Amino acid sequence: MSVTQQQVLDSLRRVRSPRGVALPEANVLSDITVNDGKVFFSINVDAHDARAWESVRSEAESAVRAIPGVTNAMIALTAERKAGSAPPRPPAGGVKPVSAHRHPPQPPGGSPMSRQAEIPGIAAIIAVASGKGGVGKSTTALNLALGLRDLGLKVGLLDADIYGPSVPRLTGIREKPELTGDRKMIPIPRFGLAVMSIGFLVEEDTAMIWRGPMVMSAITQMLREVNWGTLDVLVVDMPPGTGDAQLTLAQNVPLKGAVIVSTPQDLSLIDARRGLAMFKKVNVPVLGIVENMSYFQCPHCGTKSDIFGHGGARHEAEKLGVPFLGEIPLHMAIRATSDAGNPVVDSEPDGPHAAIYRAIAGQVRDQLKGTVSAA
Numbered sequence: 001m002s003v004t005q006q007q008v009l010d011s012l013r014r015v016r017s018p019r020g021v022a023l024p025e026a027n028v029l030s031d032i033t034v035n036d037g038k039v040f041f042s043i044n045v046d047a048h049d050a051r052a053w054e055s056v057r058s059e060a061e062s063a064v065r066a067i068p069g070v071t072n073a074m075i076a077l078t079a080e081r082k083a084g085s086a087p088p089r090p091p092a093g094g095v096k097p098v099s100a101h102r103h104p105p106q107p108p109g110g111s112p113m114s115r116q117a118e119i120p121g122i123a124a125i126i127a128v129a130s131g132k133g134g135v136g137k138s139t140t141a142l143n144l145a146l147g148l149r150d151l152g153l154k155v156g157l158l159d160a161d162i163y164g165p166s167v168p169r170l171t172g173i174r175e176k177p178e179l180t181g182d183r184k185m186i187p188i189p190r191f192g193l194a195v196m197s198i199g200f201l202v203e204e205d206t207a208m209i210w211r212g213p214m215v216m217s218a219i220t221q222m223l224r225e226v227n228w229g230t231l232d233v234l235v236v237d238m239p240p241g242t243g244d245a246q247l248t249l250a251q252n253v254p255l256k257g258a259v260i261v262s263t264p265q266d267l268s269l270i271d272a273r274r275g276l277a278m279f280k281k282v283n284v285p286v287l288g289i290v291e292n293m294s295y296f297q298c299p300h301c302g303t304k305s306d307i308f309g310h311g312g313a314r315h316e317a318e319k320l321g322v323p324f325l326g327e328i329p330l331h332m333a334i335r336a337t338s339d340a341g342n343p344v345v346d347s348e349p350d351g352p353h354a355a356i357y358r359a360i361a362g363q364v365r366d367q368l369k370g371t372v373s374a375a
């Protein structure tokens, strides 16, 4: 018996919004995907009302799971800003949003791993983080994952950037994950990586603001309700910034370490320092800093120019006693391949950029030695 969208909508009619409106009439549902008994959609609500919607989400999930023939239901709660309003990017500096003054619960002590059960089958989870957006965090995360793959490791990539999931674009993945019989999402295989993205659930250009509990429910699902299989390393593309959402994530994901991506500009370095402080606070070791867009390399003559004052991150890393993992040039090939869904490590494996990413991956692997098996 195959389940229809209409059946899903009918079942949702019994679930009421916090204002008492039947869910299908509340104007909050995304497209409903029904695939072989697996149902998948999101509830998009105003960020201010998000808390009140949490119980609605779980009621909706129960209602859908009760439909005969449904083998799994995955329903995400997302808080959306109306188009045209200011983007919810964390501020690069200056005045903090009100939410930044709320203090998220502190760990009861010790490493975050003592509070968060590790994910069976995954030897090491590492975060790729940045103090602000646009520094090339996602590009670095994906190419680092591919570099680790080239070292013979089995690698997954989880795009947890709730503010702007870009892994669907960087990998060219358009399809949505399917669900297994035991109600787990199957990561999408690409370039030999197991890939999951919050962007598979919501559109990349849908600017969103999330509240801590929603972030965690979404991330927990992406981590634990996914059939990752056996992985040596899971690379997590974190949301940029060091606000509540990031801290909650850093606290709740059993991270073995973090890689911080920075550009050479001062501001970005200040942000990188905040990133270091954040991971320190939650006892996650920083594996090192990567300087992205480190120098400009002319695609014609190969000449290097330090347009941003190159070397700042190396210097900063030395000062802070954190390993410096490498410098990635600002280069057309990196941008073009990234944005076309053909990351440079995969599309130009013999080129100079792939070599740089592989060298960074080698250092990360070395620091995880004892944790990851291969190589």
Ligand SMILES: Nc1ncnc2c1ncn2[C@@H]1O[C@H](COP(=O)(O)OP(=O)(O)O)[C@@H](O)[C@H]1O
Pocket: 130, 132, 133, 134, 135, 136, 137, 138, 139, 140, 166, 240, 292, 293, 294, 328, 329, 330, 331, 332, 334, 335, 336, 338, 339
């Ligand atoms: N080293 C680089 N050289 C050239 N372009 C880059 C480089 N790193 C990133 N980019 C480009 O910069 C933009 C932002 O990169 P992205 O990885 O999406 O940043 P973030 O995840 O930090 O927001 C993208 O268009 C990407 O292709």
Ligand SMILES: [Mg+2]
Pocket: 137, 138, 139, 161, 164, 165, 166
């Ligand atoms: Mg990104």
